[in-house]
Amino acid sequence: MIEEIERERIAIAAFLFGGTARLSGNKVTIAFHPEHNFHKESLEKPQNLQYLAGMVHRHLGDQFNVDIEFDDGVVRKPASQKKLLEKAQLVCQTFNGKIVKEG
Numbered sequence: 075m076i077e078e079i080e081r082e083r084i085a086i087a088a089f090l091f092g093g094t095a096r097l098s099g100n101k102v103t104i105a106f107h108p109e110h111n112f113h114k115e116s117l118e119k120p121q122n123l124q125y126l127a128g129m130v131h132r133h134l135g136d137q138f139n140v141d142i143e144f145d146d147g148v149v150r151k152p153a154s155q156k157k158l159l160e161k162a163q164l165v166c167q168t169f170n171g172k173i174v175k176e177g
Contacts, residue, residue: 075133086122088161089113094148100137102130105145117142 080087092113093104104126106114116122127140162173 075129079129083122083125084160084164086117086125088164089116089122093117093142094145101139101141102134103141103143105143105148107148107150108144108146109150111144114142114144 076087076090079090090104090113092110093106096103096105104117117126123140123142130138130140166172
């Protein structure tokens with residue numbers, strides 16, 4: 075499912091990278107370390123949450139719900155260099171900018 079999200083909505087995929095998904099009963103929970111507040115809040119935006127719910131319904135069934143929460147027990151995931159570069163490129167595309175190397 076994540077590959078499909080990456081193709082359709084790269085920003086949502088980038089936000090999901092910082093979380094940990096769990097399936098319990100009919101609920102898919104995406105938990106974030108409290109330091110990943112931006113990721114959590116971004117996914118909670120109505121249009122993003124609606125998209126995620128649609129993906130879950132498409133792949134798992136309509137009976138499943140999506141919940142996004144903080145969890146102190148979630149290990150904070152450091153971003154890889156590749157992921158950081160992808161995010162930087164996404165920001166450049168969004169704001170019609172370019173990456174400038176200082177130094």
